[in-house]
């Protein structure tokens with residue numbers, strides 16, 4: 001095990017393409033993208049927070065004709081995503097600091113970007129995302145639900161600390177941000193990597209009223 005990596009940028013700069021090799025297309029991610037594709041208007045503006053390697057999420061949305069911007073705090077992930085999905089725009093940015101015009105996105109995806117944030121910062125990020133969405137816009141949030149704060153875990157050969165919420169508490173935080181929760185789904189997923197433990201994935205689908 002390597003020494004502890006304290007920030008998401010350090011962790012995902014170190015993992016790079018290895019993330020896609022191990023995680024590929026988890027069923028809950030696939031379900032979330034299919035849900036969005038079924039409801040989005042043509043050429044929708046979609047923001048992918050924590051866009052990783054750009055695959056499968058940005059790639060699928062671009063292939064369906066949507067205008068996708070991905071933000072990710074890891075320079076290496078942004079480099080890979082730009083190479084793999086030239087039809088989307090990728091920006092190296094932290095969701096806690098990135099600025100967007102309010103009310104401009106038809107959908108925002110956030111698939112696993114909050115696991116290294118303190119709970120209060122996730123709550124604040126949810127509020128920012130709700131502000132960025134257009135009225136009627138969709139929000140899809142995926143995480144590993146758990147009642148943990150700053151606990152050490154091994155992740156793809158790296159030692160990190162993670163924070164999350166139990167499923168009901170996270171749905172309450174999404175509502176507190178001003179969004180209407182339209183559905184949830186959970187599934188157990190085993191990464192394709194020797195020694196990687198199966199983990200639970202939670203999708204919270206939500207909508208901005210209006």
Ligand SMILES: C[S@@+](CC[C@H](N)C(=O)[O-])C[C@H]1O[C@@H](n2cnc3c(N)ncnc32)[C@H](O)[C@@H]1O
Pocket residue numbers: 008009012019029049050051052053055056057071072073074077093094095096110111112113114116
């Ligand atoms: C577990 S990966 C998932 C990537 C992609 N969403 C997917 O599902 O394939 C989480 C991604 O979120 C990014 N991330 C973590 N914290 C972030 C933050 N505060 N702002 C923006 N991106 C962040 C990481 O760099 C990483 O690429």
